């Protein structure tokens with residue numbers, strides 16, 4: 591080869607690279623996502639080889655706090671046949687795995703691993719030991735020198751009868767294993783829905799998961815909250831009084847939603863009457879001229895029936911008589927003393943009957959009690 595030919599050859603190598611001209615010899619682990627709690631899942635060990643091989647061996651390094659190697663299974667596509675036998679799993683406590691396929695030792699030596707790229711050599715069966723989401727590496731190693739068997743540098747493809755290695759041409763592969771999310775939280779407990787006036791309040795017991803993010807509240811099966819609820823109570827306004835609504839709550843963490851809580855239902859309703867105000871004869875929540883007029887009609891005309899007789903006892907003394915109407919007119923128009931309680935705030939002290947008998951006086955709608 592002339593000097594010029596050497597230069598041309600070197601130029602071709604630069605342009606195309608070794609991978610373009612020859613299959614690389616390398617082991618590699620495919621990127622893979624596992625989940626917390628997974629058992630018996632397979633991590634794929636693959637290789638690119640540039641020629642037929644008679645066996646292989648490898649070492650892996652991994653984090654034993656995250657993964658536990660349970661087995662290694664030769665892929666039958668690359669190592670089928672009676673003369674093939676796989677090695678033992680040497681699974682050391684510090685996270686090193688050593689493993690081998692014993693090549694075809696007996697004549698005729700005709701079992702070979704064909705050259706190829708992305709060739710699946712083995713499935714490394716693992717249990718996930720991590721309990722929270724994490725990432726870890728599983729790295730083919732060629733320099734592990736364990737005290738236990740087998741000794742020597744590994745990640746080799748044995749070329750012939752296992753007595754010769756081609757490890758200088760090997761390239762390490764690397765994987766990041768990401769354990770996925772934790773399991774969803776437990777379903778919330780103690781869910782209680784309570785109806786109000788055109789609203790329902792839902793409350794529940796707090797979940798205890800460390801990675802809890804919040805809760806979703808479901809009204810008749812449809813999510814009622816627009817953003818994740820971080821507390822343990824939820825108000826659901828805009829409901830129709832008299833209609834029943836049923837609620838469930840789901841806890842949320844990175845693993846998703848819990849199952850539905852037990853259901854709790856409530857029917858919103860207008861609040862009951864909120865009391866009564868002294869001197870408000872016509873029970874409209876206001877004190878004005880219509881009230882002494884109503885009293886006079888009750889006393890002298892008989893065409894007015896008060897809902898709450900006690901309210902007409904405007905001066906709070908004795909019985910309902912003309913002095914009460916005079917008292918109220920004096921208060922309204924002459925700067926007289928105000929009525930005694932309940933006034934101006936409402937109360938339920940008054941009764942339907944002046945002698946204290948009957949139900950407590952209440953407005954039909956509490957909102958007028960101002």
Ligand SMILES: [Ca+2]
Nearest residue numbers: 870872874876
């Ligand atoms: Ca009134």
Ligand SMILES: [Ca+2]
Nearest residue numbers: 903907909914
């Ligand atoms: Ca009176």
